[in-house]
Amino acid sequence: MRPDRILAIAFSLCVAWLPGSGAAAEAPADRKAVDAIFDEVFSRYHLPGLALGIVEDGRVVYSRTAGELVEGEGDRIDSKTLFKVASNTKSMTTATLARLVDAGKLRWDDPVTRWIPDFRMHDAWVGREMQVRDLLIHNSGLRAGAGDLMLWPEPNTFTRADIIHGLGYLEPYRSFRSGYDYDNLMYIVAGEVAAAAGGSPYEALVRREVFEPLGMTRCQVGQWSRIEVGNVAQPHRREGGRNVPVRSDGDIIPATTMDPAGGVRCSLDDMLRWTANWLKPDAKNEAWLSQEQRQALWAPQMPMPVSKRMREWDRSHFSAYGYGWRLADVDGVFKVAHTGTLMGMYSAVTMLPDKGAGFVILINGEGEDARTVLTQVLVKRYTSGAPALSVAHYAGLIDKEDAARPVSEQAPDTSRRRRATVKELSPKLGTYRDPWFGEATLCRDSDAVRFRASKSPLLDGVVQRVGKRWLIDWGDPSVDAEAWLDLDGSGMRLAKVDPQADFSYDYEDLAFERVGACP
Template sequence: MGVIEHGEVVYRRGVGELVAGSGEPVTPETLFKIASNSKSMTTALLARLVDAGKLRWDDPVTKHLPQFRMYDDWVTREMQVRDLLIHDSGLRAGAGDLMLWPEPNSFSRADVIHGLRYLKPVHSFRSRYDYDNLMYIVAGEVAAAAGGAPYEILLQREVFEPLGLQRCRIGEWNRDSVGNVAQPHRREGDRNLPVREDGAVVANTTMAAAGGVRCSLDDMLTWVRTWLRPDNAAAPWLSAEQRRALWSAQMSMPVSQRQRDWDGSHYSAYGYGWRLADVDGTFKVSHTGTLMGMYSVVTMLPERDVGFVVLINGEAEEARTVLNQVLVKRYSAPAQRRDVAYYAQALERERAATPPAQRAPDTSARKPATTDAMRPWLGRYGDPWFGEVSLCAQGARVRFVSRKSPMLSGTVQRVDARWLVDWDDVSVDAEAWLDFGAAPDTGTMKMAKVDPEADFSYDYEDLAFVRVGGCD
């Protein structure tokens, strides 16, 4: 965790271990996945290209990517570069994210762009905010087309190098050569267990522009200073016009009850890769980042000339929320003296008030589905953007296996009158219902999250499978 006040780092500290039980300490130089805090780096890259005259925010996406298509032809024609960045596509939150996560999988960026044409919107274009990772993949490819080099090379050249982000990494790199790399963890009881650890070579990732950057605390504090203390040189890294654009409200966001209660907020909006809001009468710029076993948050109060960074390599969403909120209050309303215990108790009250319909159902009475019971529905199924899956007998069990996303493999369970997929990998933490319709011969299969509050990136609801063949 680190804090910058008036251009100076006043707090920087690493605690914990790179891998639980290893004895290797986390330091301010340790690399963490910053997840969706990568989005502001993608928008900064695009802003550099705008400054260079290589693209405009209102360029049609098809000017740079002629192959780009949305479900609706009118939306395809009207979609501008700016729309890729502000979550106004009309798609469901997280639509198509199963092409990005869980990793590893075999979906390419070309697959993502092609798959968009099959994702049906749930709202009108530009009518409301719904978080959208796939559009940032498209934005990264727009940058590559306009900049004349792959996204990873452009980000290194236009962002990392000129700002001195010395340990930030994107693309493929060697874990041992770079060194000091935090690994993600999941919580099991009172233990932190490593999950989805890096191999010797950290591979390039399809989702780089949406969430694939890794940086150290020191690098992220440099990044924060860049925004709080603009370069006044004759040829600045980024023009004042583009800085204003990135921090201008582009898409209205709902103000949550928590924001009203905790911060006295009156508005909330999305800029280009940044969330904007008022907190106790002062301007706040922030973003969070979440991947399996990794959490980050970057927050700035520009009118107070202060910023904070929190990086965590464990399942710690509430810890991130509380730590960041305590820091915000220290500078936005110090007289309130609200500490960690205050906000931890507030979160506990929120959980207690959650309606039963929004809680995960009890599925403890499950038992493995039998081949005979599922025989009418066995076979291979295809979805136009996700590809083929098999629902076939393996011994006495029925197995669900995705061809392009092998981590989405599991055993079908019977829960009362419903079918549930229990995934093999414990890090795939959103089980799925299978629904075959009222009749056994429909040849279709739909999926839905068992826990309605599970991460929206498990967008099972966007899948529409049709049976394409029998089991081999």
């Protein structure tokens, strides 16, 4: 029997005796109490917009929104406002695949090459052996976020064909199926598998298989008109003590390469329908997806580390990834959840099936800590026998963690920088090429030296000198992870200046070689 099946059986037996399993919801959606939590999070973290909804026993028992589509412009967020749900798209992609499995068009253990003959990995054996299920559970052996520079920052000109081709050049971090490392690119491949098996482009397929049958009428993916659809929240970043729009949408929202991994936008109402479907499906939703496939999506497939925070905050003993969902125990209660993060947008879907309860959080600003604290306080209202701990309590714990972070995990001080001169970099100027990322130039620009990536126009910045090192200062402030630049022989390497920067800035996977002079 495969190890993942043993894990699934073991966990199902474990859940059977966990305290609280099968208990009815404890009706903690006291409007006044939740309003106070909402208000404190919204105020403490200076959010431009926040939407929160709670489902109990298949019913929406709480729904509230605050803030603006664009801070300062007066257009209020409501329950129909569209937010980027980011990686909460992944569970919609796996639901689409599950529908195809139900229809007999696909099997979870199909080789990926059955549907994408050109699919390759750095190790040819891995490419041949990888199954559809492997695309969904972050076990590829690649470093977390490997190749994500083909997805972000947007806009860029990488295609899904580029990603499938580029995977063959990304060197593994560990052996195949030996551990968990978060992987967006495999979900792009999964979307193409779904398209091949379902006979329609991914965007049309997820509309047909998920949005339409579940009545998620506002959800959007692919190309659409912001003007015609209307009521679309814009992402923000914090600058000078205020929220500033970042990467704002044009009139037409284009289809993007990363749609199957994180390209869906939905409203709070839509996401509450999505949540209710999993917790207490009605007859129509039961017909939408079989019980067998519902169980498959929530079965532990890949063990995940149980963090110090999970042990101390939640008394967790177990953590695993299913098909597009994270699974864990909190105070002996089974939790199914996922988060979504894109520049200036944060989402969370959290479900406690034993309690018949779940909730949705949507934020259009820098809301990582806000999302964590709000999720934690709400979860504890259902799982903890003691009085629920406060927003201030969990916010304080996060502040203490940040203060205790080792120097090696903190961003270095780069304030004493100066612009690099053409003369000192003259021997290294030229055109460089990485086998999966493509070409970049390191060339003179007036009296400065500028790095430009040919397929990713936002990765364009002036080289700085910081002590004995070179640093690229990106021109667009939305690219919020500066890069060290190391030049050795005929090669060029990049690395994150801040070790805590988003792993999707996977500079460390680049290996540029000089291929010619500056154009």
